[in-house]
Amino acid sequence: MNRVSSCFFSRNILKLFFSLVIICSSNSSFAAGEKISYPQLNWSFAGILGTFDRTSQQRGLQVYKEVCSGCHGMRLLAYRNLKSIGYNDDEIKAFAAENTVNTINDDGEIVERPARPSDKFVSPYPNDKAARAANGGAYPPDLSLIVKARPDGANYLHALLTGYVEAPAEKNVPDGMYYNKYYSGNLIGMPQPLYDDGVEYADGTKATPYQMAKDVTAFLAWASEPEMEDRKRLGISVMLFLLLLTALSYFAMKQIWAPIKKQ
Ligand code: HEC
Structure with a gap:
């Protein structure tokens, strides 16, 4: 490699390095901008090897159906998609x-x-206006992509569903609004949806609000990103392939240069 091209390469590598630094720092400053911090739960689907927990997802579907679907639609999900979470x-x-x-x-x-x-999953209301009219003017958003649509989506959703507490004395809670310690501004138009034994799980799991929030979040995380497991599997195969290719290239390089080095 001559001097001009090696200089060209090192300049490009520097550019790549600085772009990565900028991307990483912009992400962390975004996280720093969040005022409310949520408890960080141990999700089975977190990390590069994480997969969905089928039993939790199925319980989550039950919570969605029996509790949330009264107000929230999931218009991007078709019934046949449920095959991926273990239904025949x-x-x-x-x-x-x-x-x-x-x-x-x-x-x-x-x-x-x-x-x-x-x-597609049938929505509870025929249109947005009917949805608002039935909820005191507040619009219950479609939940198909909600876990992706909020920063730290899974932890946020779990915190939101379990974040209904008594409002502080100085806080005025207007009619039709509810106090939630994790909602931005603390006043939300959604009444507390999860109470002890709000559903009855067939597998005997105790239906506490914490458990139901965890299950419905696992279900909604899958709905937001049904291809996640395939994506991770592909990513790992690509990394293994690249590793193998690097090793092969290294040994090939050694062999090609061996006669020249000997001289
Ligand atoms: C009685 C109707 C009702 C039920 C039942 C209900 N919600 Fe809601 N939900 C609402 C309304 C109304 C809003 C909009 C609140 C607002 O804008 O202040 C909302 C908002 C939300 C949001 C958006 C919060 C945000 O960050 O903007 C999420 C997520 C959510 N609900 C999830 C759920 C889940 C999960 C369930 C089931 C466990 C559920 N909801 C049950 C009425 C309901």
């Missing part, structure tokens, strides 16, 4: 058929039919 075709068919969707019959009239596995 018949279970999914039965689960979907508990809901109804509108369709147009041969006479052009709007009629109802049971939902099919290929339908």
